[in-house]
Amino acid sequence: MHAVTVSAPGDPDVMAWAEVPDLPPPGPGEVTLDIAATAVNRADILQRKGFYPPPAGASEILGLECSGRVAAVGSGVEGYAPGDEVCALLVGGGYASQVNVPASQLLPVPAGVDLVHAAGLPEVACTVYSTVFDRAALADGEVFLVHGGASGIGTFAIQAVRALRPAAVIATTAGSPEKLARCRELGANITISYRDEDFVARVRAETDGHGADVILDNMGASYLERNVTLLAADGRLVVIGLQGGTKATLNLAVLLPKRASVHALSLRHRPLAQKARIVAGVREHVWPAIADGRVQPVIDRVLPVAEVAEAHRLVEGLGHVGKVILRVGG
Numbered sequence: 001m002h003a004v005t006v007s008a009p010g011d012p013d014v015m016a017w018a019e020v021p022d023l024p025p026p027g028p029g030e031v032t033l034d035i036a037a038t039a040v041n042r043a044d045i046l047q048r049k050g051f052y053p054p055p056a057g058a059s060e061i062l063g064l065e066c067s068g069r070v071a072a073v074g075s076g077v078e079g080y081a082p083g084d085e086v087c088a089l090l091v092g093g094g095y096a097s098q099v100n101v102p103a104s105q106l107l108p109v110p111a112g113v114d115l116v117h118a119a120g121l122p123e124v125a126c127t128v129y130s131t132v133f134d135r136a137a138l139a140d141g142e143v144f145l146v147h148g149g150a151s152g153i154g155t156f157a158i159q160a161v162r163a164l165r166p167a168a169v170i171a172t173t174a175g176s177p178e179k180l181a182r183c184r185e186l187g188a189n190i191t192i193s194y195r196d197e198d199f200v201a202r203v204r205a206e207t208d209g210h211g212a213d214v215i216l217d218n219m220g221a222s223y224l225e226r227n228v229t230l231l232a233a234d235g236r237l238v239v240i241g242l243q244g245g246t247k248a249t250l251n252l253a254v255l256l257p258k259r260a261s262v263h264a265l266s267l268r269h270r271p272l273a274q275k276a277r278i279v280a281g282v283r284e285h286v287w288p289a290i291a292d293g294r295v296q297p298v299i300d301r302v303l304p305v306a307e308v309a310e311a312h313r314l315v316e317g318l319g320h321v322g323k324v325i326l327r328v329g330g
Helices: 042-049 122-135 152-164 177-186 199-206 221-230 252-258 272-291 305-316
Strands: 002-006 015-019 030-039 065-073 085-089 098-102 106-108 143-146 169-174 190-193 212-217 231-239 261-264 299-304 323-327
Touching: 015 305, 042 305, 065 098, 065 122, 085 098, 085 122, 085 272, 098 272, 106 272, 122 152, 122 212, 122 231, 122 272, 143 152, 143 199, 152 169, 152 177, 152 272, 169 177, 169 199, 177 190, 190 199, 199 221, 212 221, 221 231, 221 252, 231 252, 299 305, 305 323
Parallel strands: 143 169, 143 212, 169 190, 212 231, 231 261, 299 323
Antiparallel strands: 002 015, 030 065, 030 098, 030 323, 065 085, 085 106
């Protein structure tokens, strides 16, 4: 088989598409996929730089999601057969021609979605479902703020909240007029330039001082104080990224009177049983909204996997809206 190899931690040019040892047959409860496409996530960039190693025992190959066709089925797997078109949440191994994955982390390709584009769905769908709808339990009519609204997570979160909580007020931050316009097209009510606006003041002004009931944050330390200040009574802040650093001071005296909470969550290191529950929830609650067109994958572009270095540069430079896909197979 072939995969993207990383010669040493470094810039995008350390990656190359090369021959690697074949996979073992699928184990009990696993399937082998012939990969059609994968997607670039910020976790891949961090791993390439040497800052985000995979969990013990996981594949060293980059890639946290993919789409493809079932090639082989391990013992105990029901509901899947060779040839089925699926997409999958992975712990690693997506930048390759094949991958072994627990069957519990597979999702059928939704009706109306191209097999290659489906590669950009599992990570964002599972992240948004597990944070916004499961842990934070966003209710219809509440105020939801997502930072980085033009990202893969942001574009999906805006659509999913609009589809599943239609009366919610959706606020988002982004870095350019073009990206803010795209967020409005996807369903955001309040769009804020993080470059020259105060998101705390804007959201408070637009909500008559209420603030945000749920905040989905990809920045971490640099936004912590402002996010906590913005939370409404009983508000929930969910941190899923650390682009703004890892350490900040949390003022508990601000949290306590609000009965507010701060959660820090990731998908990759969750136990298999938790991932299986999340994937099942996505299939039940989110997949119907994709199948009927209320939520659609937002794909910036599709590049051949041999151009993986260019794909990483694009995502690192924030020059994209939605997901950047790497085409692997047919």
